[in-house]
Each structure stands twice: as C-alpha cells, then as structure tokens.
Amino acid sequence: MQPADPEPSLTTGGKSADQYNGDVAIQWAALQLKITKTTPGFTPPVASRAYGYAGVAMYEAIVPGIINRKSLAGQLQGLTSLPQPEQSKTYNWALSANAAEAAILRSLYPNTGTPNKASIDSLETALQTAYKDADETVNQRSADFGKKIANALFEWSKTDGGDAGYTRNFPASYIVPTGAGLWQPTENGQKIPMLPYWGQVRTFVKANSDLPMPKPLPYSTDSKSATFAQYLDVYTKSKNLIQTEKDIAVWWADNPVETFTPPGHSYSIARIAVLTDKASLAKAAETFARTGIAVADAFTLCWRCKYTYNNIRPYNYVRLAIDPAWIPFWPAPPFPGYPSGHATQSSSAAIVLTAIYGENFAFIDNSHVGRARDVLRNVDFKARSFTSFLQASQESADSRFYGNIHTHQDNETGLAEGKKIGANVNALAWQK
CATH class of the missing domain: 1.10.606.20 (Vanadium-containing Chloroperoxidase; domain 2)
Structure with a gap:
C-alpha cells in the first residue's frame, strides 16, 4: 500500500464542518434507508456494504473541514489516497456532503426504481438550495469536491469483491x-x-x-x-x-x-x-x-x-x-x-x-x-x-x-x- 497524500490543513474563509447542523446527514441517511428497502437484491450483506461506503463518503466529503479529525485514506484496505480540497479556498461543507451522498447513492443503487432516482435528485436540489452561500463559486467548488470524493470511493469499492452483489444473491453454480x-x-x-x-x-x-x-x-x-x-x-x-x-x-x-x-x-x-x-x-x-x-x-x-x-x-x-x-x-x-x-x-x-x-x-x-x-x-x-x-x-x-x-x-x-x-x-x- 502506498502512503496516503499528506493531510491538508483546514481550509480557510468559511465555517468548519462542526459549525453546520446535522440535517444534511440525517436526511441522506433517511433516504438511503428507504432506497435500501425498495431496491431489488439488497439483502442484508449487500445492504451493509452500501451503508459502509455511503458512511465513508459522507465523512470524507467534509473531513478536511473538521479541525481535529483526519481522513481514512491510507487506513482502510486498498484506499491509498483521495481527492483533496484546494488550499486556502472556502468550502461549504454541507454542500460537499450533499453532493457526495447524492453521487454515491446513484452509484451504489443503479438498479433502483425511477421514484427513488427522482428522490435522490430532489433531495440534492432541495439541500443545495437550503444551504447554498451567496458566492456561487463556493457552492460549485464545494459540490464538485463532494462528487470527486464519491466517485473516487465508488471506484475503490469496485475492487472489494462485493460490487453489484445484488445480482448474485443465490448463485446457481454453488x-x-x-x-x-x-x-x-x-x-x-x-x-x-x-x-x-x-x-x-x-x-x-x-x-x-x-x-x-x-x-x-x-x-x-x-x-x-x-x-x-x-x-x-x-x-x-x-x-x-x-x-x-x-x-x-x-x-x-x-x-x-x-x-x-x-x-x-x-x-x-x-x-x-x-x-x-x-x-x-x-x-x-x-x-x-x-x-x-x-x-x-x-x-x-x-x-x-x-x-x-x-x-x-x-x-x-x-x-x-x-x-x-x-x-x-x-x-x-x-x-x-x-x-x-x-x-x-x-x-x-x-x-x-x-x-x-x-x-x-x-x-x-x-x-x-x-x-x-x-x-x-x-x-x-x-x-x-x-x-x-x-x-x-x-x-x-x-x-x-x-x-x-x-x-x-x-x-x-x-x-x-x-x-x-x-x-x-x-x-x-x-x-x-
């Protein structure tokens, strides 16, 4: 395993992740629970894996904005590094978490129904609107970072042996x-x-x-x-x-x-x-x-x-x-x-x-x-x-x-x- 990228210092100019309430995390967790219930093939082991990756995505999307916490890159098996925020730039961590969760759920539940896909879109939009800053550049930068984290984590997830497990719950060859x-x-x-x-x-x-x-x-x-x-x-x-x-x-x-x-x-x-x-x-x-x-x-x-x-x-x-x-x-x-x-x-x-x-x-x-x-x-x-x-x-x-x-x-x-x-x-x- 290669060493993780150097831990960035806390970005400046905006609020730390500790200064946002937990509403974004709460709402995305609730939606994932609903999606899991209504998506074919998400048996307990398959579902547990999805909760694991979604939880890590939520954390990694905001950890550069948490003063006393560090990334899990270099600590979890096979996760050598992750995208880093731009130094000395302002981030809205609520928007980073929002974008990360929307992206990771789309990737983890590709077989979910149209209503669930619409729910992901609508929640992402609603939270983006509720938590956006006056500076649109900050909003875009924050959302882009969350998406990069989610995409990197999903690529990592493909190497664990459980990818698309919902398609093979009862393998006939066993x-x-x-x-x-x-x-x-x-x-x-x-x-x-x-x-x-x-x-x-x-x-x-x-x-x-x-x-x-x-x-x-x-x-x-x-x-x-x-x-x-x-x-x-x-x-x-x-x-x-x-x-x-x-x-x-x-x-x-x-x-x-x-x-x-x-x-x-x-x-x-x-x-x-x-x-x-x-x-x-x-x-x-x-x-x-x-x-x-x-x-x-x-x-x-x-x-x-x-x-x-x-x-x-x-x-x-x-x-x-x-x-x-x-x-x-x-x-x-x-x-x-x-x-x-x-x-x-x-x-x-x-x-x-x-x-x-x-x-x-x-x-x-x-x-x-x-x-x-x-x-x-x-x-x-x-x-x-x-x-x-x-x-x-x-x-x-x-x-x-x-x-x-x-x-x-x-x-x-x-x-x-x-x-x-x-x-x-x-x-x-x-x-x-």
Whole structure:
C-alpha cells in the first residue's frame, strides 16, 4: 500500500464542518434507508456494504473541514489516497456532503426504481438550495469536491469483491455441502443459500479480516450433549413465548423488502442518535462512517464464518432430533445459522456508537413506528426505549432466540465477535 497524500490543513474563509447542523446527514441517511428497502437484491450483506461506503463518503466529503479529525485514506484496505480540497479556498461543507451522498447513492443503487432516482435528485436540489452561500463559486467548488470524493470511493469499492452483489444473491453454480449437522433448506424451500461467497469480500479494516474465526460446538444429536441442549432451549422457548418476547422478535426481524434490513436498523439507530444528540454535521458524518464500516465488516466476517461451518438451523435440527412436526415462531432465513448476523452487526454498531455518544446514552428506537400491524403474529410496531446501545444490541440478539431462528451459541458468539469488530473500527486514527 502506498502512503496516503499528506493531510491538508483546514481550509480557510468559511465555517468548519462542526459549525453546520446535522440535517444534511440525517436526511441522506433517511433516504438511503428507504432506497435500501425498495431496491431489488439488497439483502442484508449487500445492504451493509452500501451503508459502509455511503458512511465513508459522507465523512470524507467534509473531513478536511473538521479541525481535529483526519481522513481514512491510507487506513482502510486498498484506499491509498483521495481527492483533496484546494488550499486556502472556502468550502461549504454541507454542500460537499450533499453532493457526495447524492453521487454515491446513484452509484451504489443503479438498479433502483425511477421514484427513488427522482428522490435522490430532489433531495440534492432541495439541500443545495437550503444551504447554498451567496458566492456561487463556493457552492460549485464545494459540490464538485463532494462528487470527486464519491466517485473516487465508488471506484475503490469496485475492487472489494462485493460490487453489484445484488445480482448474485443465490448463485446457481454453488454446490451445497451435505452431511450431518450441515445447513439444508428450511421451510421456505430455498435450495441455494444466500451469498455463499460473501465472506471473501474485502473488509474495510484489515484488523477485522485478521480476527481468528470462532468455532461452534461439535455437532451431535445425543440428548446429553451440549449441542442438543442448545437446540432444545430454542424448542422449549417456542412453547412458552410471552407477548413481550413476540414483540421483540418481530421488531428486530428486519426482513429485506419489508424493511431496510438488519444493518439498516443499526444505521437507523445511528440516525436516531444524531437526532437525539442534536449532533453537528461533523459528528453526524463520523457517526454514519463508523456505523457503516462496523456493520459492513460484521456481515463479511459473519458470512465467512457461516460458510466455513455451514451450521444447521434450529428448524432442521429440532425436526430431526426433537419434534418432527415443529413450527418455529419466525421462518428461518436461507443461509447457515452460526453465528447470528443480527448479534454480530448490532454489537459492532453498539461499540462504535458508544465510543461517540457514551455508555449511558438513552434513546427511543422508533425505526418501525407506522408499520402495519403483524396480524399473523398479533404484534403491533411500538417504539422501544433503551438506556444504552449495548442494551439494544443484546435485545437484537435475543430477538433471534425468541424467533426460534438462532441458538444461544449463535447469539453469544455474534455479540462477542461484534464487539471486537467495533473496537477495531474505533481503533482507526480518527483524531489528529
């Protein structure tokens, strides 16, 4: 890797990025969440990658205007350098962020529908109008810089192995491993599991790629084994779910198409944190960058582990070893079980958000308020309150146990690995 370009000094003549409110970042995050929900092929791993690049674009478009923060160029894998602003020239950092987000979303979601493309255009125009300076030269210079950042980052993204992942969620060429204890189709009948090669995607942070892979318990159907006990717990819970646990299972389910996916839920919580804190543009952009990187790397490593061990889902194990007629509360996703993607990504996001906002940051998660009642499961979508990000991540993990999709082992491993991933994101040199 070549060294990054020298860090520029803060440009002069205008406001720093800390002096703008976070509205530009908040509105673009909201639009990306909507686009993810309504664009074909944006399964959780694919979506996590998009949040990662969009978060980095937001941050890099304004970091020359943040007094005490530095670029991630030279720190993220394969990102050797980025365009630099003109020295001693004035920039409007709100317009730089605005242009960068518009450009990166157009690139990351080329297959999205006409209404979403129109929404990108209209939001870009509205924010350009709302935040423009009297000096049109400053406006143009700022927007041009944001576009250059987005274009450079998109070119970099093409080299990570995940480009256009939305086109190959279920590759027909994949040969499904068979054998005792290995994944097999569940109740949805999907014969090819989702994104079996996603673990090969380049992580943003090298230290994450270097993490040792955790091993699951050895497979056994012996009723006295630790593995049997794991799946028996899932089966037992399915027989005595209380309403609160059903509410939690449905709230965190975050199925693609119906929602903005599990990593989108973490990105939504990041947005809620920005709103709750009334964060500046600088703090908001760092929030989305850290969260995006954390959930993207979490899904890559989680998928690497899933397809190394190809662990059987509770749906199949319970029917094989405990109750042939068992029906879980929530249908199993079409990919191996160990470890839990929910637990891994929500934990990694919680760690980076805690680093920014503190251990005792209370917030209300209203991510799904307004959704129609789940009549089948007798659940309404009511906002949930938390006293910390880690508390929310624990509930996200628990939700998969309540849904009878994951064992405790899946969740505990995911939470532990997610903390390591988030810590490595925090360990980047964010501060000058």
